[in-house]
Amino acid sequence: MSGAESVGDERSAPDGVDRTPVTDADVCVVGAGPAGALVADRLAGEREVVVLDAGPRFDPEDRLARQERAIRPFYDRPDVWGVGGERDAHENAGDRSYPLNHARVKGVGGSTLHWQGMVMRLHEDDFDSASERGVGADWPVDYADLRPYYAEAERELGVAGASDNPYAPPREEPHPMPAFQPSYSDSLFAEACESLGIDMHSVPNARNSEPYDDRSPCVGYGTCQPVCPSGAKYDATVHVERAEAAGATVIDRAPVERLEHDGDDRVAAAVYATPDGERHRQEADAFVVAAGGVETPRLLLLSASDRYPDGLANGSGHVGEFFMDHLFAGAGGTLDEETRQNHVGFYTSACDQFYDEADESQAPFKLEFFNYAGPSPVESALTGDDWGDALRDRLRDEYGNHVAMGALVEQLPDADSRVTLADDRTDDRGNPVPRIEWTVGDRALDTIERANAIQVEVLEELGADVEWVAGPDATGPAYHHMGTTRMSDDPDRGVVDADCRTHDLENCWIASSSVFPTSGAMNPTLTIAALALRVGDDVAGWLADES
Amino acid sequence: MELTRRDAAAALAALGASGGVALGARFAADRGERPEEDGSRDGDDVPADDEAVRETLTAVASVVYPSEVAGVSEFVEGFLAGRLDGSAHATGVRETVAELNHLANTWHGAPVADLDSADRDRLLREVGADTAEEDPGGTTAERVRYYVVNELLLALYASPTGGELVGIENPQGHPGGAESYQRGPQ
Numbered sequence: 001m002s003g004a005e006s007v008g009d010e011r012s013a014p015d016g017v018d019r020t021p022v023t024d025a026d027v028c029v030v031g032a033g034p035a036g037a038l039v040a041d042r043l044a045g046e047r048e049v050v051v052l053d054a055g056p057r058f059d060p061e062d063r064l065a066r067q068e069r070a071i072r073p074f075y076d077r078p079d080v081w082g083v084g085g086e087r088d089a090h091e092n093a094g095d096r097s098y099p100l101n102h103a104r105v106k107g108v109g110g111s112t113l114h115w116q117g118m119v120m121r122l123h124e125d126d127f128d129s130a131s132e133r134g135v136g137a138d139w140p141v142d143y144a145d146l147r148p149y150y151a152e153a154e155r156e157l158g159v160a161g162a163s164d165n166p167y168a169p170p171r172e173e174p175h176p177m178p179a180f181q182p183s184y185s186d187s188l189f190a191e192a193c194e195s196l197g198i199d200m201h202s203v204p205n206a207r208n209s210e211p212y213d214d215r216s217p218c219v220g221y222g223t224c225q226p227v228c229p230s231g232a233k234y235d236a237t238v239h240v241e242r243a244e245a246a247g248a249t250v251i252d253r254a255p256v257e258r259l260e261h262d263g264d265d266r267v268a269a270a271v272y273a274t275p276d277g278e279r280h281r282q283e284a285d286a287f288v289v290a291a292g293g294v295e296t297p298r299l300l301l302l303s304a305s306d307r308y309p310d311g312l313a314n315g316s317g318h319v320g321e322f323f324m325d326h327l328f329a330g331a332g333g334t335l336d337e338e339t340r341q342n343h344v345g346f347y348t349s350a351c352d353q354f355y356d357e358a359d360e361s362q363a364p365f366k367l368e369f370f371n372y373a374g375p376s377p378v379e380s381a382l383t384g385d386d387w388g389d390a391l392r393d394r395l396r397d398e399y400g401n402h403v404a405m406g407a408l409v410e411q412l413p414d415a416d417s418r419v420t421l422a423d424d425r426t427d428d429r430g431n432p433v434p435r436i437e438w439t440v441g442d443r444a445l446d447t448i449e450r451a452n453a454i455q456v457e458v459l460e461e462l463g464a465d466v467e468w469v470a471g472p473d474a475t476g477p478a479y480h481h482m483g484t485t486r487m488s489d490d491p492d493r494g495v496v497d498a499d500c501r502t503h504d505l506e507n508c509w510i511a512s513s514s515v516f517p518t519s520g521a522m523n524p525t526l527t528i529a530a531l532a533l534r535v536g537d538d539v540a541g542w543l544a545d546e547s
Numbered sequence: 548m549e550l551t552r553r554d555a556a557a558a559l560a561a562l563g564a565s566g567g568v569a570l571g572a573r574f575a576a577d578r579g580e581r582p583e584e585d586g587s588r589d590g591d592d593v594p595a596d597d598e599a600v601r602e603t604l605t606a607v608a609s610v611v612y613p614s615e616v617a618g619v620s621e622f623v624e625g626f627l628a629g630r631l632d633g634s635a636h637a638t639g640v641r642e643t644v645a646e647l648n649h650l651a652n653t654w655h656g657a658p659v660a661d662l663d664s665a666d667r668d669r670l671l672r673e674v675g676a677d678t679a680e681e682d683p684g685g686t687t688a689e690r691v692r693y694y695v696v697n698e699l700l701l702a703l704y705a706s707p708t709g710g711e712l713v714g715i716e717n718p719q720g721h722p723g724g725a726e727s728y729q730r731g732p733q
């Protein structure tokens with residue numbers, strides 16, 4: 001089907017699908033992003049699993065039309081995967097506005113449909129931030145506890161990587177696929193970095209550098225974020241399909257509106273809505289909430305009852321608090337030579353050298369060397385009031401010699417940075433929308449400046465005219481929602497325990513970056529995947545003990 | 548620079564086409580909003596047939612494509628063969644082409660394909676397609692920008708030959724492999 005505006009209307013079209021509850025379900029998973037999909041796949045062979053997702057199933061045939069949306073100026077990023085409108089309404093309060101609908105996708109596959117697919121392990125000290133760096137909160141688990149799950153997560157997602165990074169945490173085995181080769185612009189950066197004593201190394205990508213898992217290798221469409229038409233970039237439809245093949249039931253367009261509990265501090269049912277205007281109750285023995293870092297706390301808060309007036313699993317009062325994201329720091333400019341940008345939509349080199357310098361006043365951060373600096377000619381061609389030779393000349397002028405670097409910086413957990421329920425704004429189903437108060441502390445802002453200083457130094461060594469710097473005033477979020485149902489051994493200090501099971505409800509787990517007590521500066525999804533696999537094992541063990 | 552069949556195929560690979568006639572009905576409904584009437588339509592335009600679309604787009608391409616591009620009519624034909632499927636998009640292209648030809652007839656006394664190059668350029672600017680931002684459900688200017696001008700620019704600059712004209716042989720939208728990013732300037 002051609003044409004960006006021809007993308008199917010999965011959100012509102014009637015489709016005759018049966019969305020009634022599954023009888024005798026062992027496990028109900030809320031959310032079909034990577035966290036929910038991995039849990040479901042883990043359990044589906046042995047157990048009756050049902051997955052409920054608020055968003056639709058997207059037709060794979062529409063991916064090229066979605067790519068056209070990514071390129072055409074008429075469409076905004078959230079339009080690519082149909083995010084927005086009353087269903088996804090939210091409120092912002094606090095110092096900084098948070099662009100929530102640019103930062104997620106609702107539907108089967110979740111936000112990985114849109115993500116970039118950079119997948120690193122957290123560093124050992126990220127799990128011990130309070131003890132090692134004197135700030136933040138320690139996780140009740142260590143790198144060593146997660147290490148085998150990290151390896152498994154890398155196999156599940158299909159990660160292309162190499163062992164050339166001296167700053168990465170220890171690993172026993174190579175990545176499942178070889179790393180992508182460095183880009184031409186990486187080679188330009190390499191010279192500058194070498195003379196400054198800055199180490200560059202490869203970066204792990206959840207993207208096929210060779211055929212893997214019956215999926216194509218990367219073919220260079222260059223629109224990875226927000227859509228990979230070839231399927232080379234991992235997205236969670238992989239595990240949804242696998243779970244379904246193993247017998248799981250996946251119900252789309254089924255937003256869970258509340259979790260109901262019984263008198264024994266167990267979740268009894270997930271109450272969900274369907275497009276025909278009906279409401280259903282999905283009962284199960286165990287529940288796994290995997291609705292992302294904003295909708296997960298929202299659902300717990302929406303599930304308040306007489307017994308739990310502050311929301312479900314909220315005995316600690318911390319549900320929704322400690323909302324964190326990674327902060328972007330960047331700089332870019334132009335060289336007087338060609339730099340060959342925008343052939344692919346991912347980066348191939350990074351620098352983790354400064355990461356573990358982190359202490360009380362400096363946050364961990366990592367540096368990225370972009371392969372997509374400056375304008376993409378096809379996108380520029382569609383804006384502007386020129387055509388013919390004049391347009392060609394402008395495109396030639398604009399394209400060709402840009403370079404840029406990015407960085408991600410940790411922000412500390414702060415109880416005032418939080419997700420609550422809006423007082424008087426409701427969504428399309430009449431439920432209070434999430435209200436985000438996002439605050440960023442000085443340690444992160446100072447570290448952004450430190451990252452900028454290194455970036456500018458590298459660019460100047462390269463001989464670039466530095467044309468922009470995204471510093472503390474221009475920073476923005478990397479779209480990683482973390483911290484809102486934090487993990488702690490102490491029921492007064494956290495929402496879930498070290499196994500990601502809620503302290504208050506025996507049969508309810510949370511699989512999400514919402515459990516991260518401190519975030520580190522690495523993109524979160526490999527850690528989400530590792531935790532999800534671990535949740536799968538814990539749920540399996542619990543169910544076995546129960547029966 | 549010569550556009551080839553490979554470019555047309557590449558443009559299609561980038562933009563998608565599946566000859567989805569059967570699926571067309573499914574999308575008829577999402578074209579609910581008709582554009583605001585801006586006085587320039589008289590409501591009589593029948594959607595253009597394939598031949599008229601090809602002729603008109605080829606004529607417009609001669610204005611909006613750089614002068615050194617050769618093989619335009621084969622390129623446009625090859626690329627439209629996939630785009631004129633049963634989709635809402637195809638309908639939008641046909642309707643907008645009919646509208647543009649109606650204006651060409653009214654203002655310049657001939658359909659776009661029969662105007663000389665200067666008049667085609669003038670017509671597009673009179674319509675406002677140069678300064679309009681594309682919008683498939685917008686004013687005539689915005690729709691001409693979306694369905695005609697940008698349709699053609701997208702096809703060209705997402706193809707290897709179009710990309711090469713401006714220095715990138717593997718432009719966004721074109722699956723040109725995972726090697727070109729590693730290569731230095733030739």
Ligand SMILES: Cc1cc2nc3c(=O)[nH]c(=O)nc-3n(C[C@H](O)[C@H](O)[C@H](O)COP(=O)(O)OP(=O)(O)OC[C@H]3O[C@@H](n4cnc5c(N)ncnc54)[C@H](O)[C@@H]3O)c2cc1C
Nearest residue numbers: 031033034035054106107110111116117118256295523525
């Ligand atoms: C532009 C962008 C780029 C990114 N790049 C990277 C990257 O390079 N590396 C990285 O590690 N991470 C990246 N991320 C983040 C990554 O996408 C997320 O960390 C990951 O998808 C989170 O997985 P999840 O399963 O917890 O949540 P999600 O993927 O968000 O999935 C949650 C699912 O739950 C569903 N849901 C929500 N509420 C309900 C409800 N009440 N009832 C039923 N279902 C519900 C939603 O519809 C959704 O499908 C990026 C994100 C974006 C937006």
Ligand code: SF4
Nearest residue numbers: 218219221222224228
């Ligand atoms: S560059 Fe590779 S991963 Fe990115 S969209 Fe293209 S094929 Fe997919």
